[in-house]
Amino acid sequence: MKFYKSKYIISSGEKIFEDCILVVQDGKVFDIVRNDKVPENTEVIDFGNAVITPGFVxxxxxxxxxxxxxxFKHNLDSCHCERSEAIHLINDDPNMDFSDWIISLMKQYFFWSEAKKIKSFKNGLREAILSGCTCIVQLSREEYFIDILKILDLKSFVFLETFSNSEENSKKxxxxxxxQIKENSSKNVIIGISPHSIYNVHSSLWEEIARFSVEENILVHTHLAESQDETNWLNNKxxxxxxxxxxxxxxNLKPYESGLNPVEYLEKLGFLKLCGENLTAAHCIELDEKSLEKLVNYDAGIAYCPRSNILLHKKNLDYNKLPQSICExxxxxxxxxxxxxxxxxxxxxxxxxNSTGLDFKKLLDMLTINSARILKIDDKTGSLEKGKDADFLVFNLSPSVILSKAKDLYQDILNKEKPEEIYIKGTQIAKSGKFTAEQWKFLNEPQ
Ligand SMILES: [Zn+2]
Structure with missing residues (x-):
């Protein structure tokens, strides 16, 4: 057994423990107990004036x-820490629209070698994990990224991207x-399917994916209602x-029926009824509340990518106004x-x-348990409850933080550039921005 002492432990968005110890056994949370409940002469790892939180997704x-x-031009004022208002995001080229952005991406990425793609992937992985993620959802077409993730004791999901413009293509x-799913299955990586978007996937492939998703319980992840362009395409405009x-x-790729909104488009195909509970829809910024409610009533999840939404579309969902069922x-x-x-x-x-003032608890739930539920791994991660994996982060606290003001505690976490330590299944993988566990060390240097 291992004992981790910290001034505060946040086991979930609403549960904060003070002067307690996180007890870990076999990589899982065994208990959270008061300091004085630990037997004498027990070896305790003391993080001091710090807070332990669940790992982020x-x-x-x-x-x-x-x-x-x-x-996009990096506005330095918007990125780092304490003083930041963080609302000024700048698009370097005001004339660049969404389709130009996609085309620019395709034109660069298409010419990259496999080695360059792998290097880029590893650089991204380092940055994402060191910011406090113990679980990531990766969307790509290449199988070699799966091989990198397979050797890491991380909760990782790879959604294989797919595109199709005809029935014949859909079959292939x-x-x-x-x-690919059969050949790449591994204990560390869950493989799902990512039909890229409504406008890049023929209706027959959506139907095939729905059947397969139900038969084999495969998760599906798509970009949905991300742009006005998508809405126009659906209306044959x-x-x-x-x-x-x-x-x-x-x-030749056209909507199978015009005049539907993105949710209705998937609904009428039978996709949502068949496998809505397996679906995560990213962005959704073009949906009104009624359509969002319809989506979550089919048990689909939503991936909220706020900075991307603002940079590409100058638009976001307003979670201060949306019902709790959609936030959850x-x-x-x-x-x-x-x-x-x-x-x-x-x-x-x-x-x-900083830009929406969203309630801290809602925010922490969105970073942890909500995603775990959407990915159907909330029995393993997403909060520090008995029996779940000990996936946790340690943040050093500023001396002034006291629990009587829980919001100060949450704000202090958000003010940090990164967690001081990261643990997955009770093993420390990173400390002070460096990977410490052997299997992760290859990511320490920029590739
Ligand atoms: Zn995306």
């Missing part, structure tokens, strides 16, 4: 795009996906999507570095707090 990212030449894609389709010679089904993602300034989940959370 990054619910939507594409780590392979980390080294792409950025298109689903066969390929089935094979001129749209930036046409530019993308033209580039890849996909002029939402987790936070950074998206890729190509539509963000960095991959820090902590910077993402600070940005949300």
């Amino acid at each position: 990054n619910l939507h990212t594409h780590l392979q795009y980390t080294d792409l030449k950025p298109v 894609e689903i066969e390929k996906l089935k094979k 001129p749209s930036g999507i046409d530019k993308i389709h033209k580039l890849v010679k996909w002029d 089904n939402t987790g936070i993602g950074t998206d890729s570095r190509f539509s963000n300034y960095d991959l820090s989940i902590l910077n993402e959370a600070r940005w949300i707090k």
